[in-house]
Amino acid sequence: MKSIVIGVIGADVHAVGNRIIEYTLTREGYNVVNVGVLSSQEDFINAAIETSAHLILVSSLYGHGELDCKGMREKCQEAGLDDILLYVGGNIVVGKQDFQEVEKRFKDMGFNRVYPPGVTIEDVLDTIKADLGD
Amino acid sequence: MKSIVIGVIGADVHAVGNRIIEYTLTREGYNVVNVGVLSSQEDFINAAIETSAHLILVSSLYGHGELDCKGMREKCQEAGLDDILLYVGGNIVVGKQDFQEVEKRFKDMGFNRVYPPGVTIEDVLDTIKADLGD
Amino acid sequence: MQLKNKKWTLDEFMAVRKEVLKSWPTGNDPLLDLDESVERLRKLPAHKNFALKLIEAKLQNRTMLQPRAGVALVPDHIDLLQHLEAAGADFLPSTVDSYTRQNRYQEAEEGIRVSEMQGRSLLNGFPVVNHGVKNCMKVLDNVNVPLQARHGTPDGRLLAEIIHAAGWTSNEGGGISYNIPYAKSISLADSIYYWQYCDRLVGYYEDHGISINREPFGPLTGTIVPPSIAIAVGIIEALLAAEQGVKNITVGYGQCGNIVQDVASIHMLEELTNEYLTKKGYKDMFITTVFHQWMGGFPKDEAKASGLIAMASTVAQLAGATKMITKTPYESIGVPTKEINQIGIKNSKMVVSLLKDQRFPDSDKLHEEEEQIRKEVHCLLDKIYEVGNGDLAIGTVKAFELGIIDVPFAPSKQTMNLILPARDNEGCVRILDFGNLGFTEEIKAFHRKKLEERAKAEGRDITFQMTVDDIYAVSNGELIGRPKGFKTYENN
């Protein structure tokens, strides 16, 4: 059973999507480690180390995602998580912005997959499966 | 008491604005000659000749105004109405169009004043007064 | 011709038909062979049959959506309809241009020509007759939901022939509702006669096992029409249609604005139509209702127009209307683009699907309004049958002549144009001036009382100015046209 770390980053308290993501990934047979809302980069990284996770799935709903996610890839590397996959999704920037630009900004920060508003966890189950090589 | 000819041109049956224009201009002290809905250019012109009107106020609501108003100025001249003022208003073209262009088209046809949707008869009372020189 | 409410014999119909088909070259199409058309329509899949889809629709809880739409040229019209289907329209229209409506096919031809030349539609609708059966078939082939012609044609006989032959399985209109609001000088006897023809044509198809829907145009002039008048006209047209063999009828109503009155009207429209059809012995009728989103002047602001559209949708769904005709944010400006038309549909669809499991609860207030409408409609129809000596067609013509039934703000000289409506203090449409309207003193007293409540609250007399204020009100974002400086709470 592969482990996936999930949580909501920064000062963000949007808890509903997080609960549904936990429910859905668990139903799909993953070992879900949920660091919950209001989580720092360190919270995610520590959980990933503890559970040898393959994927950190970061939610950011409240708009500060850009500020909160800065430097996360570097912190992962410092912690020795060299190959860990980083996903980010929800409403990751403030307002309606051109998604191609937004995607670029987050890819430049080292995220492997970046999702626009409206993409639900159900929509990415196949991608997760493929990326985790099941 | 100056005379104003009003009516709705072409195959247009929108009667409500016409009735209100009659009511409003009469209240303002004009001799209103209403040729009603479904009126041809000739209907307007004949009424203007009969009552020595100074102004023909054409309503067109249904969108065919451009087709229906073509040649009206020339017909007025042929009938000897050399100085008659021609106004047109309502929803005079099909759809939402740039009004500057629309105005130009109708001015080129010889209309003195051209109004976009939303301009009510109350809005132009001052203009009429000024144009009729009271 | 001697007008009466009696099913035309096949011979009578066929004799007139010959003349009708001669009225414009497209009537000369071999595709207009009736028996071949019947066979073609038999092969139409059920989901493209308007009447059958309505039967299905009524079993569902959600109000179905249909926009208005039509442009001059065939390819553009198909593109337009495909956009509307994609946006969620359950039924599609082809709104017909105004020249065709007045049988001015020559001018429609010119409109097509100029539109082709300039690359934009100069017509306000799709010129069905000029395009002919083949083009209409092409339109239907390119969509996946049923098609209806929506027009406003006093004499739409050739139009009806063409659309039905092309597989369009619904036709809007009626001898009253497509004359009084849409013409000036055409006699009511004539237009009723023309529409008997259209209904008889549908009756022919029905006699051969093909269901076709007919839809009287409920809103009439769309301008604060008192509900009982609109409903009475709808019932008359339903009865006239049934006599000619029509089975599947959608009676209509245009939103007035007071929610209780609107819900009561939809309820009464359905109840009373069924009541009269049964009473007059018509069997196997299938009656549905259509609610028209606000038919009067719209606000200019697009966001405000959207608000009105969604509010209307709320009412239609809570009232349980089978279908709703949607408007668009451009309503006050001009014919909408396909994108703007889509917005109206999506906005409406959201509301009706959210609310599909809900209905307006029964309440005393609702029942009182229903009872008032019931009383008024009975009163009008009784008088009409009376002056017609039992014949509805004759009675209708006479009743309009005498002003017993009268439609406000109509362009037509066939209605007395004496009655004046105005809103009461809660926004219900009442009658300020009755003209010769066939109401009892009791009914009149009720209307007067209601308007006096408003007059008192506003501190002014009941005059035409109230009506004028009400006509402008909705476009200014209000329902009741209050005098300047009016403050509600001074009167609480």
Place this chain on the structure above:
Amino acid sequence: MQLKNKKWTLDEFMAVRKEVLKSWPTGNDPLLDLDESVERLRKLPAHKNFALKLIEAKLQNRTMLQPRAGVALVPDHIDLLQHLEAAGADFLPSTVDSYTRQNRYQEAEEGIRVSEMQGRSLLNGFPVVNHGVKNCMKVLDNVNVPLQARHGTPDGRLLAEIIHAAGWTSNEGGGISYNIPYAKSISLADSIYYWQYCDRLVGYYEDHGISINREPFGPLTGTIVPPSIAIAVGIIEALLAAEQGVKNITVGYGQCGNIVQDVASIHMLEELTNEYLTKKGYKDMFITTVFHQWMGGFPKDEAKASGLIAMASTVAQLAGATKMITKTPYESIGVPTKEINQIGIKNSKMVVSLLKDQRFPDSDKLHEEEEQIRKEVHCLLDKIYEVGNGDLAIGTVKAFELGIIDVPFAPSKQTMNLILPARDNEGCVRILDFGNLGFTEEIKAFHRKKLEERAKAEGRDITFQMTVDDIYAVSNGELIGRPKGFKTYENN
């Protein structure tokens, strides 16, 4: 500190105040001298006083409108608010950014810096504390309607000081409603204590003749919260505020979606808040209600979002809510631009002004829903007073610890998070799993019965999947999350 529901003495308040003002440099502003602030606020014109304008508003028939809005920088924020005023907002907000809400002023400072550098707001709101009194005064100077801070701050004491000193005459929030949905680990005893401070501050102003409005945050997590739970929390916060000297309170409620339940909720919110305030001996209270347009996940399509907004406006107006918080067509995407925010206001305004003379009629169905809510709220509050030995503050903390009161989908560990809501077959929010909720068996049986009706109609069991389906439903254009392939009419 020993939490109890007792008005703080002036000394207690002033002692804590010293510490509060030290928590960030902007607290050190001479403009924060309380007596000078009182005098400044005395000069504020009535139309800029939130509390006074609400009194005026309640006399009118129309529901007042207030959007949400806030950006990082002062000039942009002013420009934004001016746009919203121009669009017809009756009250203005300043929505505060999320760092400030967690008292992370250092990060807010960074957000301001980066926003200035990049020329776009990287914060999701206006960082009130960092900007300080002067800037907040500047914002108020540039608008013509009252201003309120809307945030979600468990410890908003410095924020409250700053906004009131700047003449913002309303503060949203409460010890429960700004903790449970907005925090993870802050104890309820602490947040109630912090909000006693905020209320006591308002009490100070009231004691000196300055009216200031307070508004508990009714929607809580915004996610199918059962009405009686939201109403109970609103009443508790109103009572706690009244104890500290608050007089002018707006209790809130987030649209659930079933119209009858929503109308009943607004009625009960007002009735029961007044009932408890009277029963507990608070005099001269002025209570108004605020209806929040749908607070859960929105549909992505902007036209659909507009439909939802206008439908919500219909309900608010018919329910007679004093105020409504508007959403925008961008809701599901992100913080709206000023233009898009205007659309939400205009759309809503159209509906509430159209319907201002109308109310939802009384009916049995409405009364039943009202009675159900009344029973549930009484039941919860009785239990809370019981476990608090008559002290509401203590009772609330204990009741949350025990799960007697519980909020679904909350991020906070201060609520048991055991209860699960789901919709019944008409879309009313009911409870599927009660956890330890302090309901009688009779009430629980009612909820179970209602959910069984739905389960039967859908042919499936009552499980968490129903809740999940309901959470997604509205964003998919439905109210009830039906299983795939569900057809309503199979069950009619």
